[in-house]
Each structure stands twice: as structure tokens, then as C-alpha cells.
Amino acid sequence: MKNKTDISMTRRHFLGLSGGVIAATALASVGFKYHESKNEREIDPNSMKLKENETDVLVIGGGMAGLFAAVKAHDAGSKVTLVSKGRLGSSGATPFAKGIFSYDSTSESMTVDEFVTQVSKSAINTNNPTYTKQMAENSKASVDELRKWGFFDSPLYNKSFSKPMKERNIEVKES
Ligand SMILES: Cc1cc2nc3c(=O)[nH]c(=O)nc-3n(C[C@H](O)[C@H](O)[C@H](O)COP(=O)(O)OP(=O)(O)OC[C@H]3O[C@@H](n4cnc5c(N)ncnc54)[C@H](O)[C@@H]3O)c2cc1C
Numbered sequence: 001m002k003n004k005t006d007i008s009m010t011r012r013h014f015l016g017l018s019g020g021v022i023a024a025t026a027l028a029s030v031g032f033k034y035h036e037s038k039n040e041r042e043i044d045p046n047s048m049k050l051k052e053n054e055t056d057v058l059v060i061g062g063g064m065a066g067l068f069a070a071v072k073a074h075d076a077g078s079k080v081t082l083v084s085k086g087r088l089g090s091s092g093a094t095p096f097a098k099g100i101f102s103y104d105s106t107s108e109s110m111t112v113d114e115f116v117t118q119v120s121k122s123a124i125n126t127n128n129p130t131y132t133k134q135m136a137e138n139s140k141a142s143v144d145e146l147r148k149w150g151f152f153d154s155p156l157y158n159k160s161f162s163k164p165m166k167e168r169n170i171e172v173k174e175s
Pocket of ligand 1 (some may be wrong): 060061062063064065066083084085086087088089091092093094095097098099100101127
């Protein structure tokens with residue numbers, strides 16, 4: 001035997017259920033169209049033409065590493081081409097790098113070796129001390145170059161990355 005509360009719950013349940021059925025019927029009458037996606041390539045590789053480019057150094061990637069590789073290879077006397085699947089300075093992990101570190105021997109209280117010891121201690125020796133030393137010795141010069149190109153003037157890096165490339169007439173191919 002059901003009490004009053006049980007009956008009212010049943011009614012509510014019935015109304016909810018019938019509302020759902022009405023809504024489903026209404027949606028079915030609207031009719032959904034789904035676009036069948038065919039897994040076909042849009043570019044026919046057989047229709048592509050090959051173009052030969054000649055260069056001494058081909059740099060792949062327009063992030064921080066690619067930028068310095070291209071600039072340094074050019075400055076060492078090579079003809080350089082940089083290709084990137086994204087825009088120079090605006091793709092990959094580089095746009096996220098906001099905190100740039102440099103070791104400045106003119107203002108640091110520690111020597112390079114003391115600095116390496118300190119970093120190794122705080123990293124519980126998980127760091128590579130050779131790399132840490134190279135970073136300490138070379139970071140200031142790289143940061144100074146970035147500053148000269150306007151890297152710290154804007155949170156967007158395409159302009160500052162393009163500056164040294166344009167100045168050197170380094171070919172950049174972005175896709
Ligand atoms: C969230 C976040 C925060 C960070 N913060 C800091 C920070 O504060 N300070 C700091 O020093 N570092 C920071 N880093 C690390 C720093 O961003 C990276 O170490 C650095 O940007 C790596 O540079 P990269 O040139 O090696 O790689 P990327 O910047 O990833 O560049 C790779 C480039 O290669 C291109 N590419 C990829 N595949 C191909 C392909 N097949 N063909 C052609 N081009 C291709 C990409 O489009 C891109 O241009 C951070 C990283 C992340 C993810």
C-alpha cells in the first residue's frame with residue numbers, strides 16, 4: 001500500500017519522464033544532419049612540385065634554439081635557411097618563456113664555480129654541472145642580444161625574433 005508521498009513522487013517521475021519523451025520526439029522531428037567526414041587527404045602528393053633550395057645550414061624550428069642557431073651559423077659565415085611549421089618566435093614552447101635568467105659576473109657576488117656549486121647543491125646534484133657552467137658563462141651575452149633585438153619590450157616575440165633575421169637577410173620559411 002502506497003502513502004501520499006509515494007504517489008506524488010510517482011506523478012513527478014511520470015511528468016519528468018513524459019517531458020523527456022516529448023522533448024526527444026521534438027528533437028527527432030527537427031532532424032539532425034551530421035557531416036560525414038571522409039578520411040581523404042586534401043593534398044595530392046603526386047600533384048606537388050619539387051623546388052630545390054640550396055643552403056649551407058638548414059635550421060628546423062623557429063623557437064629560441066632555432067633563432068640562435070640561425071644567427072650564429074650566419075655570423076660564422078654560412079648561408080642559412082630556417083624553416084618552421086609555426087611563426088618565428090610564436091610557436092612551440094618559446095612564447096611561454098617569460099622569465100629569462102642570466103649570470104652577470106660584474107654584479108654577481110659568486111664566482112662562476114661558486115655559482116655552479118650553489119646550483120648543484122640546491123638541485124641535489126640532479127643538474128648537469130658542465131651545462132650549468134656553460135649556461136653561466138654564456139647566458140649574459142645571449143640575454144644582451146635578446147635585449148638588443150627588443151625581446152623584453154613586448155610579450156610577443158615574432159617582431160624581436162624577426163629583427164636579427166631581417167638584418168642578416170636570413171631566409172625564413174614558415175608554413
Ligand atoms: C609553460 C612554459 C613556461 C616556460 N617558462 C620558461 C621561462 O620562464 N624561462 C625559460 O627560460 N624557459 C621557460 N620555458 C622553457 C622554454 O620555453 C623552452 O626551453 C624553449 O622555448 C625551447 O625552445 P626551442 O627552440 O628548443 O623549442 P620551441 O620553442 O618549442 O620551438 C620549436 C620550433 O620548432 C617548430 N617545429 C616543430 N616541429 C617542426 C617540424 N616538424 N618542422 C618544422 N618546424 C617544426 C615549432 O613550430 C617551433 O617554432 C617554459 C616552457 C613552457 C612550456
